[in-house]
Amino acid sequence: MATLTSEYKDEIFETVFENAYHCFVVVDDQGLVTYMNNSYCRFLELDKQEVIGKHVADVIENTRMHIVVQTGKEEIADLQYIRGNHMIANRIPVRSEGRIVGAVGTVLYRDTKEWMLMNSHIKDLLLEIEHYRNQLKEQHGITYSLHDIAGSSKQMSELKEKIKKVSPGDVSVLLRGESGTGKELFAHSIHHLSERNTKPFVKVNCAAIPEHLIESELFGYKEGAFTGAKRGGKLGKFQLADGGTLFLDEIGDMPLSAQVKILRVLQEGEIESIGSEAPKKVDVRIIAATNQPLEQLIKKQLFREDLFYRINVVQVFIPPLRERPDDIRIITKFILHKVRARTGKRVMDIDPAAMTQLTYYSWPGNIRELENVIESAVHLTNDETITVADLPDRMHPPANIEKRTGNLKEILELTEKKTIQHAMKESKGDKERAMQILGIKKSSFYEKLRKYGLS
Numbered sequence: 089m090a091t092l093t094s095e096y097k098d099e100i101f102e103t104v105f106e107n108a109y110h111c112f113v114v115v116d117d118q119g120l121v122t123y124m125n126n127s128y129c130r131f132l133e134l135d136k137q138e139v140i141g142k143h144v145a146d147v148i149e150n151t152r153m154h155i156v157v158q159t160g161k162e163e164i165a166d167l168q169y170i171r172g173n174h175m176i177a178n179r180i181p182v183r184s185e186g187r188i189v190g191a192v193g194t195v196l197y198r199d200t201k202e203w204m205l206m207n208s209h210i211k212d213l214l215l216e217i218e219h220y221r222n223q224l225k226e227q228h229g230i231t232y233s234l235h236d237i238a239g240s241s242k243q244m245s246e247l248k249e250k251i252k253k254v255s256p257g258d259v260s261v262l263l264r265g266e267s268g269t270g271k272e273l274f275a276h277s278i279h280h281l282s283e284r285n286t287k288p289f290v291k292v293n294c295a296a297i298p299e300h301l302i303e304s305e306l307f308g309y310k311e312g313a314f315t316g317a318k319r320g321g322k323l324g325k326f327q328l329a330d331g332g333t334l335f336l337d338e339i340g341d342m343p344l345s346a347q348v349k350i351l352r353v354l355q356e357g358e359i360e361s362i363g364s365e366a367p368k369k370v371d372v373r374i375i376a377a378t379n380q381p382l383e384q385l386i387k388k389q390l391f392r393e394d395l396f397y398r399i400n401v402v403q404v405f406i407p408p409l410r411e412r413p414d415d416i417r418i419i420t421k422f423i424l425h426k427v428r429a430r431t432g433k434r435v436m437d438i439d440p441a442a443m444t445q446l447t448y449y450s451w452p453g454n455i456r457e458l459e460n461v462i463e464s465a466v467h468l469t470n471d472e473t474i475t476v477a478d479l480p481d482r483m484h485p486p487a488n489i490e491k492r493t494g495n496l497k498e499i500l501e502l503t504e505k506k507t508i509q510h511a512m513k514e515s516k517g518d519k520e521r522a523m524q525i526l527g528i529k530k531s532s533f534y535e536k537l538r539k540y541g542l543s
């Protein structure tokens with residue numbers, strides 16, 4: 089007996105797909121469009137004949153259909169930005185005999201007008217949230233919150249959970265990790281999530297203050313305390329942070345004389361400004377960060393053990409980017425979005441070959457270096473998509489990756505060494521410039537030069 093489905097297959101297909109309110113697209117295993125329904129064509133203002141056979145990334149903004157074909161993982165209810173609107177996309181891989189042969193994508197909106205209305209409402213709300221978020225950040229000296237930390241690898245998810253746990257309360261936190269891994273971002277987030285978030289967040293770069301100025305920078309001075317003292321005196325960082333959080337960045341680079349003074353404040357909870365007769369109580373939470381091996385510095389008597397125990401109540405280690413390759417794609421997209429918004433240049437995506445290159449690279453400068461690479465690629469590309477040609481030479485994979493000689497640690501170290509050599513070549517031996525290219529700080533750059541015998 090003929091069923092309704094078999095008898096009117098074409099008509100049903102046409103009703104369900106062709107003229108449905110929803111947008112449908114089908115791609116093959118190469119990510120080439122094999123079908124797009126009328127609603128989608130109308131919405132994109134494209135001609136049906138024109139889109140068939142084209143790569144989906146050339147047809148639909150911010151699509152991930154070609155990625156779903158590669159990963160085989162369905163993506164449901166993903167927010168996709170198309171033609172100035174946030175749409176809800178579902179992407180489902182199609183399998184035949186155990187092999188992925190393509191993918192079907194739907195973009196949900198019941199009616200353009202209705203969706204536009206809802207969308208503009210959401211946009212207004214998002215703008216309002218953004219406005220308040222920025223206002224709060226400006227008022228209290230913080231630029232970032234957990235919301236600004238991209239990454240969904242296992243390590244990153246665990247890290248975010250740990251941050252949520254330790255943020256409330258007053259416990260001192262020591263953030264450790266290589267240069268450019270996001271320690272400052274995490275320090276902001278801890279403050280943001282703490283009860284102190286309506287009070288100031290004050291950063292001290294311990295490596296940047298000349299030794300003779302440390303005391304006045306940290307504790308301030310009274311008017312007339314010394315020749316050249318400003319009228320009215322000056323507040324130190326501890327007073328400025330009173331009630332809030334003091335972020336001691338690069339604490340491993342702090343001179344011993346300053347370490348003694350900080351320790352005293354932490355033990356006694358009071359400071360003495362230069363020229364003042366009476367000590368004053370201060371209430372600050374300490375978050376410290378370093379990329380230095382503090383335990384070794386203690387052995388060499390360059391860092392005080394008692395200060396180490398004071399600041400190291402909870403330790404948070406941020407793994408280098410090369411140890412969490414799963415994050416590279418998502419952070420890259422996040423950065424691309426930010427650079428696009430800032431520069432206004434319509435660079436929408438990164439092609440799969442360039443993405444593979446980003447994933448294989450060793451990232452000695454971590455996310456700061458990734459930001460530099462994406463920023464320069466956005467400026468270099470003449471296209472809407474970043475390709476391998478837009479990436480710097482140092483990112484071309486060294487032969488040892490392709491041949492996979494040695495264990496992972498050896499491959500990573502050799503890659504890091506070659507990357508530094510490349511950056512030195514690119515900068516014609518100018519070390520300052522090489523540090524900029526790699527996005528790493530002086531201390532970690534020189535440590536790596538020594539490690540690889542390049543100094």
Ligand SMILES: Nc1ncnc2c1ncn2[C@@H]1O[C@H](COP(=O)(O)OP(=O)(O)OP(=O)(O)O)[C@@H](O)[C@H]1O
Nearest residue numbers: 236237238239267268269270271272273455456529
């Ligand atoms: N997970 C992340 N998602 C998005 N951006 C990130 C992330 N981690 C770091 N960044 C960006 O990378 C840059 C470097 O981060 P940050 O300054 O926090 O690193 P750091 O570890 O404090 O470096 P350093 O030790 O050299 O001071 C910043 O511009 C920051 O916004």
